[in-house]
Amino acid sequence: MKIILAEDNELLRKSLSFFLETKGFIVDQFSNGKEALEAIKKNNYAIILTDINMPGISGMEMTQFVRKELLLDTPIIIFTSSNVEQTELDSFDIGANEFIPKPVSPSVLLIRMSRLIKKMPDIN
Amino acid sequence: MVIPIPTLEKERLEALKSYNVLDTPPEEELDNIIKLASYICQAPIAMLSLIDEKRQWYKSKIGLELEESCREASFCQYTIMSNELLEIPDTISSDIFRKIPLDNSYPAIRFYAGIPLTTFQGHNIGTLCINDIKPKTLTEEQKRSLSILAKQIMAILEIRNRNYVIKLKNQKILSLIKTQQLIFDGANYSIIFTDTEGKIKKINKACLSLLEYQKEEIRGISSPILFLDESELAKRAAYLSEKLGKTIDASFEALVGKARLDNQADANEWTFISKTGNKIPVWLSVTCIFDIEDTIVGYLIVAEDYRFKKEAEAEFIKAKKIAEQAVAMKDNFLANMSHEIRTPLNAIIGFTDLLADSTLNHTQQEYVGNVKTAGENLLLIVNDILDLSKIESGKLIIDIQPFDVKNTLKHVYNLLNVKAKEKQLEFNLFLDADLPDMVSGDKGRLNQILVNLAGNAIKFTKEGEVYIVVKKVKETEETVTLEFCVKDTGIGISNDKLETIFERFSQGEVSTTRNFGGTGLGLSICKQLIDLQNGDLHVKSKLGSGSKFYFSIAYEKVSQPTLIVPKLETPVVKQKLSILLCEDNPINQRLVLKVMQGFGFDLDIAHNGQEGIDLLCKKRYDLILMDLEMPKKDGYQTTIYIREFLKSKIPIIAMTAHSLVGERQNCYDIGMNGYVTKPFRQSDLLNQIQEVMSNSAHQAKPYIDINHIDIDASFRVEKINLSYLKDLSSGSPDFEIEMMEMFILRVATDMELLEKAIQNKTYRTVKSLAHGLKSSLSLFQLNKSVEYLSQLEGEAVQMLDNNEGELTEVVLIGFEILKRKLVDTSEYLTQLLITDYSNIAS
Numbered sequence: 021m022k023i024i025l026a027e028d029n030e031l032l033r034k035s036l037s038f039f040l041e042t043k044g045f046i047v048d049q050f051s052n053g054k055e056a057l058e059a060i061k062k063n064n065y066a067i068i069l070t071d072i073n074m075p076g077i078s079g080m081e082m083t084q085f086v087r088k089e090l091l092l093d094t095p096i097i098i099f100t101s102s103n104v105e106q107t108e109l110d111s112f113d114i115g116a117n118e119f120i121p122k123p124v125s126p127s128v129l130l131i132r133m134s135r136l137i138k139k140m141p142d143i144n
Numbered sequence: 145m146v147i148p149i150p151t152l153e154k155e156r157l158e159a160l161k162s163y164n165v166l167d168t169p170p171e172e173e174l175d176n177i178i179k180l181a182s183y184i185c186q187a188p189i190a191m192l193s194l195i196d197e198k199r200q201w202y203k204s205k206i207g208l209e210l211e212e213s214c215r216e217a218s219f220c221q222y223t224i225m226s227n228e229l230l231e232i233p234d235t236i237s238s239d240i241f242r243k244i245p246l247d248n249s250y251p252a253i254r255f256y257a258g259i260p261l262t263t264f265q266g267h268n269i270g271t272l273c274i275n276d277i278k279p280k281t282l283t284e285e286q287k288r289s290l291s292i293l294a295k296q297i298m299a300i301l302e303i304r305n306r307n308y309v310i311k312l313k314n315q316k317i318l319s320l321i322k323t324q325q326l327i328f329d330g331a332n333y334s335i336i337f338t339d340t341e342g343k344i345k346k347i348n349k350a351c352l353s354l355l356e357y358q359k360e361e362i363r364g365i366s367s368p369i370l371f372l373d374e375s376e377l378a379k380r381a382a383y384l385s386e387k388l389g390k391t392i393d394a395s396f397e398a399l400v401g402k403a404r405l406d407n408q409a410d411a412n413e414w415t416f417i418s419k420t421g422n423k424i425p426v427w428l429s430v431t432c433i434f435d436i437e438d439t440i441v442g443y444l445i446v447a448e449d450y451r452f453k454k455e456a457e458a459e460f461i462k463a464k465k466i467a468e469q470a471v472a473m474k475d476n477f478l479a480n481m482s483h484e485i486r487t488p489l490n491a492i493i494g495f496t497d498l499l500a501d502s503t504l505n506h507t508q509q510e511y512v513g514n515v516k517t518a519g520e521n522l523l524l525i526v527n528d529i530l531d532l533s534k535i536e537s538g539k540l541i542i543d544i545q546p547f548d549v550k551n552t553l554k555h556v557y558n559l560l561n562v563k564a565k566e567k568q569l570e571f572n573l574f575l576d577a578d579l580p581d582m583v584s585g586d587k588g589r590l591n592q593i594l595v596n597l598a599g600n601a602i603k604f605t606k607e608g609e610v611y612i613v614v615k616k617v618k619e620t621e622e623t624v625t626l627e628f629c630v631k632d633t634g635i636g637i638s639n640d641k642l643e644t645i646f647e648r649f650s651q652g653e654v655s656t657t658r659n660f661g662g663t664g665l666g667l668s669i670c671k672q673l674i675d676l677q678n679g680d681l682h683v684k685s686k687l688g689s690g691s692k693f694y695f696s697i698a699y700e701k702v703s704q705p706t707l708i709v710p711k712l713e714t715p716v717v718k719q720k721l722s723i724l725l726c727e728d729n730p731i732n733q734r735l736v737l738k739v740m741q742g743f744g745f746d747l748d749i750a751h752n753g754q755e756g757i758d759l760l761c762k763k764r765y766d767l768i769l770m771d772l773e774m775p776k777k778d779g780y781q782t783t784i785y786i787r788e789f790l791k792s793k794i795p796i797i798a799m800t801a802h803s804l805v806g807e808r809q810n811c812y813d814i815g816m817n818g819y820v821t822k823p824f825r826q827s828d829l830l831n832q833i834q835e836v837m838s839n840s841a842h843q844a845k846p847y848i849d850i851n852h853i854d855i856d857a858s859f860r861v862e863k864i865n866l867s868y869l870k871d872l873s874s875g876s877p878d879f880e881i882e883m884m885e886m887f888i889l890r891v892a893t894d895m896e897l898l899e900k901a902i903q904n905k906t907y908r909t910v911k912s913l914a915h916g917l918k919s920s921l922s923l924f925q926l927n928k929s930v931e932y933l934s935q936l937e938g939e940a941v942q943m944l945d946n947n948e949g950e951l952t953e954v955v956l957i958g959f960e961i962l963k964r965k966l967v968d969t970s971e972y973l974t975q976l977l978i979t980d981y982s983n984i985a986s
Contacts, residue, residue, distance in 0.1 A: 029919035031886055038879050039872040073915060101918060101934075123922035126871045 021137070022046045022063065026056035026070040026082065027099070032122075036069070039126055053077030057085060060092075066137050068096045071122075080114050087115040095136035099124055147216055148225045150268065156224075159267040160196055163305045165203060173300050174204040177293050178272075182206050184289045185257065185282060187274040192261075192297060193220050194270035207275075223258035224268035229287055232256040234279035254279045257287075259294045261301075272297055334416075334426070334447040337433070340440055342367035342396030354449060356419040367396050368445055373415040373423070380412070400443050403430040413450065425450040471537070478533050483773065485526055486801040487729065490823030493519045494735045497826060501742075523823065528665045535672045542676050543808065546702040547587035549579055549626070553614060556594045564602050570609035571602070576616055580624055583699035589673050590697075594628065596666040597693050601632035608633030608690070617696060624701055629694040637685040645683065646671040721745045721837070722764065726756035726782060727771040727799070732822070736769065739826055753777025757785060761960065765794060767833065770816070772800040772807075780814060787815035788903060790960070791953060795836045799824065864969050865925030872923075881981050883923065888970045890920055895963055902951065902959065910940040929965065932958050 023040065027033040028051045037047040048063070050056040054076040060068065068086065070079040077085070079098045086092050097118040118132050150156055160166065174192055182190035189207035193200045200220055201212040215221050223230040232238045235254050258273030272294045274282075282290070328335060334351030338344055347362050355371055369377060374394070381398035385391050388405070392398050403410035411429040418424060428447040435441045496516045504512060534540040557573040564571035594612065601610040610632045618625035637645060646667050671681045677697045685691035723745050727733050733749050740747040748763070750756035752774045760768070768786075772779035779798060786792050797818035798811045808819050817839065818832040866880070873879040894917050901909035914937040918930045936955050943949050 027919075029916050031883060031890060031923050032919040034886070035869070035872045035879075035883060035923060038876070039874065042874045042876070075912075101915065122919060123868060123925075123927075 021066045022048065023067045023069065024048045024050070024056060024059060024063075024065045026050045026053055026068075026074060026079070028052060028071060028074045032071075036124065036129075043130065051075075053079070053082045057082060060086060060094075061090065065094055067133055068094055070096065070098055072098050072100045080116075083114050083116045095133075097129075097132060097136070148221055150225055152267065155265075156267040156269065157197060159263050159265060160194060160269040163269065163301050164308050165301060165305070166194060166196060166201055168203070170204055171304070173304075174297060175206075177297055177300070178204045178206050181272060181274060181290060181293050184293075185274045185286050187255065187257075187276040187280075189253075189275035191273055191275075192270065193218070193273060194261075195220055195224055195268075200270075203270075219256045220258050220271040220273055223271045223273065224260050227260060227262060227266075227268070229257060229259045229290060231282060231287075233281045236279075252277060257282055257290065259290045261294055261298055263298065332449075334445075334449075336368050336445040336447075337442055338368060338396075338445065339442045342369065342400075342443075344368060345442060351447070354418065354424060354447075355416060356422070361419075369396050369399055371416050371418075372399070373417060376415055399445075400430050400432075403443070404432055404440065407432065414447070416447065425454050427453070474537070478530070478537070482530050483801040485530075486822055487732070489519070489523055489526065490801065491731045491735060493523060493823045494739070498735075498738055498742075528669060531669050532665055532672075535669065535676070540673075540676065542586045542589060544584050544586060544700070546582050546584050548581060549583055549614075550575060550581065552587050552591060553594070553612070556591060556598065557612065559595065560598050560602060563599075564610060567602065567605070567607075569602060569605055569607065572609070572611050574611060574613045576614060578616055579614060579626070580616070580701070582702040583624060583626070584702050585697065585699040586677065589677070593670045593673055593695075594630070596670050597630040600666065601630050601634060601691070601693075605632045605634035605690070610634075618698070622701055623698045625696050625698040627694060627696040629692060631690065631692045633690040636687040636689050636691055637683070638687045642683060642685060646681065721766040721833070723747050723767045723769060724750060724756060724759060724765040725769045725771075726750045726753060726774060726779065727769070728752055728774045729771070732771070739829065742826075743830060753779070753782030753785070756782055757790075760786065760790070760792070760794075767837065768794055768796045770796050770798050772798055772802065772811075780810070783811075783814050783816055789956065791956065795839075797829075797832050797836055862926055862928045862965075864972060868925050869923060877981060881977060884973050884977055884981075887920060887924060888973055891917070891966050891970060894920070895966055899959070899963070902956070905943075907940040907943040911937050911944070914940065924969075926969070929962055932962055 021044070023045050025033060025037055025040070025047055027036065027049070030051070033049050033051065037049045040047050048059055048065070050059065051074075053070070053074045056068075056070065057077065059065075068082075070082055072079040083096050083098065086094065086096065095118075096116045097120060098116045100119050100121050117136055120129060120132065178190045178192055182188065190205070191202045191208060192204040193202050195201075195215055195218070197215075199212050199215050200218040202208065202210065219230070219232065233255060235256060253275045255276035255278065256273065258271040260268035261270045261272060262268050272290060274290070328346070329349040331348060332350050334354050335346075335348040336344055336351055337346040344362060344367070347359070352359060352362065377398055378394040381392045381394040384398060384401050388401070392401055400410075409429050409431045411427065414426055414428045416424040416426050426447040427450045428445060431444045431446075432440050433442045433444055493516070496512060496519055500509075500512050500516060531540065553573060553575060557571075561571055598610065598612055610630070613629040613631070615627055616624060617627045667681075674681045674695045674697065679695045679697040681693065681695045683691060683693050723740060725733065725736050725740075725747055727736065727749065728751055737747050737749065748759055748765070750759050754777050756768070756770075757777075759765075770779040770783060774782075777785070779800075783796055783798075786794065786796070795817045796815070797820060798816045799820050799822055800807065801822040811819050818836040820829050820832050869880060869883055873883070894913055898910065898913040898917065901907075901913060914933045918933045918937075921929050921933070936951075936959065939951050939955055943951070
């Protein structure tokens with residue numbers, strides 16, 4: 021199952037990718053939104069994971085683009101930081117499916133992902 | 145004997161000369177006519193004679209061996225007197241003959257007939273004459289024949305002359321051409337003549353050899369632009385196109401266009417390309433060549449091989465660079481030496497002072513006194529030398545500050561009075577009543593000058609008096625000019641030495657050094673110091689009577705008297721202070737420690753700037769003594785850090801062995817409050833401390849003690865937690881190692897960048913870096929630190945929104961704490977990698 025992760029912090033990106041790969045996912049990682057969008061245009065991803073803040077395009081803009089321009093209904097999970105932006109996000113619906121605050125708990129992530137993805141590999 | 149002279153004889157002689165016939169070899173044509181004359185007249189002797197000033201010279205003759213004869217002894221002298229044929233049928237019965245003196249070489253002539261040879265202008269330059277040894281008469285036809293022959297002779301002479309003149313002219317022309325060719329080929333400039341199209345008409349040897357072509361190879365080469373560098377030609381074409389406003393191709397026109405349009409020589413640098421492809425830089429000049437009607441018929445191109453000059457230029461630039469480097473090195477050397485010399489000197493003087501204050505017996509006191517004097521003298525000499533070097537390399541600045549004139553002068557007086565009293569001299573200071581209280585200028589240098597001049601005066605006076613007189617001589621709106629005069633009744637200076645007295649090392653008298661000591665630099669320094677303040681040092685002296693040195697300096701008036709910093713007369717220990725010393729040199733450390741303890745102050749010592757900052761964060765100090773030259777973080781950087789980053793207003797006094805240009809101002813600019821040079825006097829240091837402390841009393845903010853600050857510094861004690869990492873790693877140690885190593889590296893880099901961003905107030909960067917760091921730290925469960933970073937991020941966002949403001953002190957202190965904490969954390973992780981993970985091969 022191919023998924024895409026957009027996160028600009030190298031440590032976090034590599035950690036999450038590593039973790040998800042051990043769970044059987046194929047992870048395409050990107051550190052900025054523009055490149056991620058390019059990849060989304062070209063490939064078919066089962067789920068999109070993105071940080072809220074990134075150089076280039078923000079997580080929210082990316083979500084809007086995917087929904088409105090690419091007209092995809094791929095599930096999107098946005099990682100948020102415990103910050104002011106959280107409250108703003110709550111207030112309007114941009115088309116993302118889930119918001120998970122950082123630091124992202126691995127087990128929570130997996131559960132949320134499984135709920136969203138139609139087909140799921142065996143977690144165990 | 146009257147010699148018949150024709151009228152216009154001078155002109156006649158000139159006419160004769162103009163035929164260029166005298167003393168020339170016989171010519172066939174004329175010989176033939178003479179023969180004909182002889183034959184027609186049936187006479188054995190016939191001549192073509194030419195009469196010059198004194199002689200009768202025969203161009204052509206027959207029946208005669210002579211070349212010439214005396215004019216006086218000739219018939220022809222008479223013949224030329226008229227335009228008619230002169231016939232003497234029998235010389236015996238001739239009056240004329242009788243007049244002629246006998247000439248034995250002359251054959252016995254009985255018959256003479258001569259007809260003048262007349263030029264177009266009517267001058268008779270000579271005759272055609274017939275002689276015979278027997279008397280005879282000529283028939284009319286014969287006479288007519290002679291007449292015709294005479295005309296013929298003239299015609300021949302005319303043509304002959306014309307040819308001769310032409311020949312001369314040709315010779316001259318050939319000679320000129322040859323010379324021209326010699327010049328052309330001999331010149332070592334390259335010379336090319338072209339026609340208007342650019343075809344090479346002439347090219348000289350020098351050019352051929354420069355371009356490595358043979359003459360034959362050039363024939364056929366249409367234009368000199370083939371020897372030029374294409375890109376240069378193109379560049380020139382473009383330049384001309386722009387300048388002249390019309391398109392010019394990279395053709396011959398680009399080479400000559402400007403010369404033609406300006407109608408003057410156009411000289412530029414070009415590169416010739418030789419046959420073998422050598423690139424030769426040349427200085428090439430193009431001129432137009434005109435004909436008589438001012439039409440251009442071609443161009444003259446002269447090119448000089450520029451290589452040598454370019455090499456010379458390069459050499460020169462190199463030499464200049466070396467010279468500049470040498471000067472820079474010398475200045476550096478000077479600055480370094482200044483430090484190197486003063487540092488141990490500082491120790492010597494300082495410890496000697498301390499020694500002098502300790503309990504000593506009489507002999508020891510004496511010895512210490514000697515060492516002290518020697519040390520002080522050495523200091524004076526060193527200062528003199530360094531001053532002079534500084535002045536000469538233009539690095540000495542005049543420090544303009546308000547100061548009290550009268551006090552300064554009194555100080556000088558008091559200082560020197562001791563010596564004057566010892567020598568029982570009368571020593572007086574006369575101050576004008578209307579001297580201003582305060583002026584703006586360099587107090588220290590004025591002091592130096594007066595001490596030097598008055599010191600000299602005292603030194604060189606055995607008995608009598610020394611005066612210092614100061615008066616106001618001029619006043620404008622902004623300045624006041626004071627004249628200083630030092631008079632003595634000393635040994636004086638002889639007239640011939642007066643001129644050189646201000647030069648280095650001259651002391652007027654060779655024995656002076658021996659008898660009076662001194663480096664001989666003092667007057668030179670005084671003069672230059674006075675020069676730097678736009679004054680002029682003068683001297684009047686009489687040998688055996690005394691001397692007078694005087695100069696004037698225009699000082700700026702001081703506008704606000706309240707700018708004066710109150711000066712304390714006697715050092716009095718006021719309170720017990722807690723002082724931090726940042727100084728790397730152990731000897732200096734010990735020295736300051738002793739001195740401070742002597743004052744009753746507490747002193748903590750940091751070996752460098754970073755240590756100083758660490759200590760500052762841990763303990764409360766009243767004052768910092770900051771050495772400027774320290775390794776790692778030097779005095780400047782440390783001060784900037786304390787002022788900008790810690791936002792502390794703690795008083796800082798700079799201590800330096802350097803005395804570089806503008807250094808003092810630099811220190812004040814970055815926030816230091818005081819300044820002492822090493823070696824320092826205890827009293828100087830104490831004064832500075834007093835001043836600085838009293839000033840800061842008004843401004844000092846309560847010092848922030850990080851330990852007691854009311855922020856949630858619980859993150860300081862927060863420990864790293866690997867459980868989250870391990871969750872993600874799913875038990876892969878390689879992954880864990882990779883993540884830990886990445887953490888150590890990234891965090892260090894990010895914190896450095898963040899620190900810089902905070903210092904530079906680039907809040908956007910602060911925000912993004914803080915944000916990024918949060919993710920990294922959260923991976924290792926440093927959640928409190930993450931909270932702090934959120935706080936920092938939030939404030940940065942506020943700065944960006946409001947476009948103004950400053951980060952709060954709480955946040956800044958927090959950053960300091962975080963910085964140290966992360967260093968500790970990284971160290972911990974490094975350790976962990978070694979202990980727990982090293983047995984895992986990766």
